[in-house]
Amino acid sequence: MATMLFVGEKSHQLLMISLAIVVALALTTPGSSSLHVKRSHPSVLHTTAKTNQLIYHGGPLLTKPGTINVYLIWYGRNSQKDKATITDFFSSFTPTNDHSISRIQRPPTVSKWWKTIQSYKDKAGSSVPGAVRLIKQISNDYSLGKNIKRAQIADLVQNKIDNNLLPVDPNGIYLVLTSRDVTVERFCMSSCGFHDTKTVPAKGNQVVVGHVGDPSLQCPGFCAWPYAVPAYGPPFKPLVSPNGVGADGLVINIATILAGAATNPFRDGYYQGHVEAPLEAVTACQGKFGEGAFPGFPGKLLEDRASNASYNAYGANGRKFLLPAMWDPVSFSCKVVT
Numbered sequence: 340m341a342t343m344l345f346v347g348e349k350s351h352q353l354l355m356i357s358l359a360i361v362v363a364l365a366l367t368t369p370g371s372s373s374l375h376v377k378r379s380h381p382s383v384l385h386t387t388a389k390t391n392q393l394i395y396h397g398g399p400l401l402t403k404p405g406t407i408n409v410y411l412i413w414y415g416r417n418s419q420k421d422k423a424t425i426t427d428f429f430s431s432f433t434p435t436n437d438h439s440i441s442r443i444q445r446p447p448t449v450s451k452w453w454k455t456i457q458s459y460k461d462k463a464g465s466s467v468p469g470a471v472r473l474i475k476q477i478s479n480d481y482s483l484g485k486n487i488k489r490a491q492i493a494d495l496v497q498n499k500i501d502n503n504l505l506p507v508d509p510n511g512i513y514l515v516l517t518s519r520d521v522t523v524e525r526f527c528m529s530s531c532g533f534h535d536t537k538t539v540p541a542k543g544n545q546v547v548v549g550h551v552g553d554p555s556l557q558c559p560g561f562c563a564w565p566y567a568v569p570a571y572g573p574p575f576k577p578l579v580s581p582n583g584v585g586a587d588g589l590v591i592n593i594a595t596i597l598a599g600a601a602t603n604p605f606r607d608g609y610y611q612g613h614v615e616a617p618l619e620a621v622t623a624c625q626g627k628f629g630e631g632a633f634p635g636f637p638g639k640l641l642e643d644r645a646s647n648a649s650y651n652a653y654g655a656n657g658r659k660f661l662l663p664a665m666w667d668p669v670s671f672s673c674k675v676v677t
């Protein structure tokens with residue numbers, strides 16, 4: 340079954356409002372029941388006061404020592420320019436590349452953003468690795484057509500493993516990136532990507548698979564916000580994207596899926612809410628990119644003088660990226676990259 344990404348802003352707000360109502364009702368109910376509610380559910384009061392608190396459900400995370408290993412399948416026709424952006428994005432998870440990035444002292448970087456993930460620990464106390472490596476990229480020329488189901492994404496990964504084009508890797512995340520002309524079940528409807536698991540019978544293993552699509556034609560206002568705005572949303576001037584709307588939308592959603600897949604790979608890791616529509620490490624912080632964010636405003640960002648492009652993190656080869664806030668299990672808050 341699929342784990343849904345990007346529960347809409349509206350349902351998030353509704354959730355918070357309904358939680359507030361539940362608490363208000365509990366507090367205003369006369370007699371002993373209000374005391375009972377207060378004593379037995381202090382965490383409810385806590386949750387409304389803070390942000391979406393993630394709960395650890397006791398299952399495994401991707402915590403094998405080493406690195407999180409990414410395998411990419413480029414599905415359809417993606418431009419060389421976009422592929423270079425994404426490849427540089429993955430190179431940016433290596434801290435040694437940070438030195439060449441910027442003259443600013445201690446600049447915000449992609450590798451620093453990912454470090455928060457190390458605060459996610461499994462039952463044995465092991466952390467999700469603080470580094471990500473792109474191991475292999477392969478291309479696929481529309482072998483399943485231009486309109487595909489979620490299950491076909493997982494089947495595609497299984498097929499590549501069965502044919503020994505990709506290895507079985509317990510710390511692996513197998514990401515299928517679809518080009519802008521490919522529609523995927525629920526992509527751009529309720530989500531900008533998803534992650535799931537797939538059993539590979541021949542190898543006797545389960546692997547973690549994911550999908551992210553180029554949103555530039557189908558739903559830039561939804562999946563590449565704040566670099567594009569929804570047709571019927573609140574008035575907001577879209578920001579200038581550093582690498583192009585499609586590529587920067589991909590980056591935001593790849594970051595979201597990586598964090599969710601590493602910390603909730605089998606749907607019993609860190610999440611909040613319903614197991615079928617969970618809020619995970621990044622989706623729990625939806626719409627937040629910088630300090631001072633509120634619905635409709637991404638928060639304070641850096642701006643490139645020459646291009647006016649907005650970003651919040653430096654990456655390899657002089658790249659600038661925009662990364663979403665990540666929930667930090669230590670501070671119990673959504674942390675923006677700094």
Ligand SMILES: *[C@@H]1O[C@H](CO)[C@@H](O)[C@H](O)[C@H]1NC(C)=O
Pocket residue numbers: 645646647
């Ligand atoms: C950046 O913004 C300024 C002020 O709005 C404008 O004058 C300038 O032309 C913009 N530069 C680019 C490259 O768009």
